[in-house]
Amino acid sequence: MSKTYAKIQHQVQLFYILLKRRLGISLAMPRSPTNAQTSPPPTATLKPRRTKRQTSSNAEAAPVPAALKEERRRIMEVLKPVVHMMGSMLGPNIELVLHDLTNPSASVTAIANGHVSGREVGSPILTGPKDDRAFSAALTAATDTAQSGHSVVDAYPTLSPSGTPLRSATVVYRDAEGIPFAALCMNADLTVLKLAHAWLEQSIHGRPPSATANEVHSDPPDMDALMGEIIQSAVHKFGKPVQFMSKDEKVHAVEEMLRRGLFIVKGAVGRAAAALHMSRFTIYNYLDEIREREAG
Incomplete structure (x- = not known):
């Protein structure tokens, strides 16, 4: 495994863990029978801090409010047809991908011109272009929810899985609480x-x-x-x-x-x-x- 791939995989794993904590997904951490009996239940009134980076490894995952879930769903539904419309207008050598960041193992929810990177709907986030700076941007967004607005990663060079040079750009979308949940990526094969x-x-x-x-x-x-x-x-x-x-x-x-x-x-x-x-x-x-x- 190359150092670049290992670095990207490590970033994605960190990002995945942070998202699971912030988005209310159970970490499914194993607990011993002794701990299960002696550990007190989590306090229901405890609210997560959103203005500072959360670094504690044993922080409880906060449930996602129904309003935020609905907001995310609506934004994803709005972006899906945009992917296909822009893909048809920009030509077959420019790929557009919509990622659901809360589901890294099958993050691709919409894609146009997927032959550029060899991906399809349901592909995991790790199958994206090599040297993708969007991973770092998403990780930063996940650890700093005090930031408002969406994060834009301007044009940067990447490589397709086959080694073809690409030009990429990414927008990381946040919900009303400042939590990143989606990314819209563009990958252009300029050959x-x-x-x-x-x-x-x-x-x-x-x-x-x-x-x-x-x-x-x-x-x-x-x-x-x-x-x-x-x-x-x-x-x-x-x-x-x-x-x-x-x-x-x-x-x-x-x-x-x-x-x-x-x-x-x-x-x-x-x-x-x-x-x-x-x-x-x-x-x-x-x-x-x-x-x-x-x-x-």
């Missing part, structure tokens, strides 16, 4: 824009004879590397040699390449065909099949 930029640069400027050695080898290797990363990511997604892939799996691989903008680059069809051990004609047939399916 298609980088490919388009590299292709335009090469088409407009070409390779001038007076270019230095560094200039000659700057843009084309970058574009080649991006194309290779897209093709390898799509082909290796199923974890099996190409010769053992079914037709449906190969179609899915071509669709993944299409979504990430590979085929706007000259020569991409030939490279994809070589990687999948098939003809260019077959690639074109798969592309027609994918477009007909999406149109229908």
Whole structure:
């Protein structure tokens, strides 16, 4: 397990424990029979302190008032259609995810363009992008309920589970008591824009004879590397040699390449065909099949 993953997992575990205490979820801590008989019941009139960080490990979880539960439910229901609307407008390379922070083991309650990170409704919070600063923001929000308003984590770099560079941003939502309960995240795969930029640069400027050695080898290797990363990511997604892939799996691989903008680059069809051990004609047939399916 990498140090980064271990750090993120530790942050999520701390966040999960703090949420369970503040949101009234039972910690289910084991108690010995002796302690069960001698420990007095919790005082019903004791109110949790919300203006300071609560650090005691044996603090009692306060029940969530019905009004707060209803407030959270309504906000989540309002945000769900927003996720799908924005996902359709922003395009297939930008993922939008709505998290229920009170349920980390199945936090994803709505998602658009989930192919960017490979997630779906019901996925746990740990399956998100690597190096996600939103974990730290959510942890801070959970331990400082004196802060009012929602927390915004501006654009920051992350990585998809397959290693694709992403640009991410997150809003952590609080209820009327200042307790974080939801997060709306945006993860953008900018590979298609980088490919388009590299292709335009090469088409407009070409390779001038007076270019230095560094200039000659700057843009084309970058574009080649991006194309290779897209093709390898799509082909290796199923974890099996190409010769053992079914037709449906190969179609899915071509669709993944299409979504990430590979085929706007000259020569991409030939490279994809070589990687999948098939003809260019077959690639074109798969592309027609994918477009007909999406149109229908």
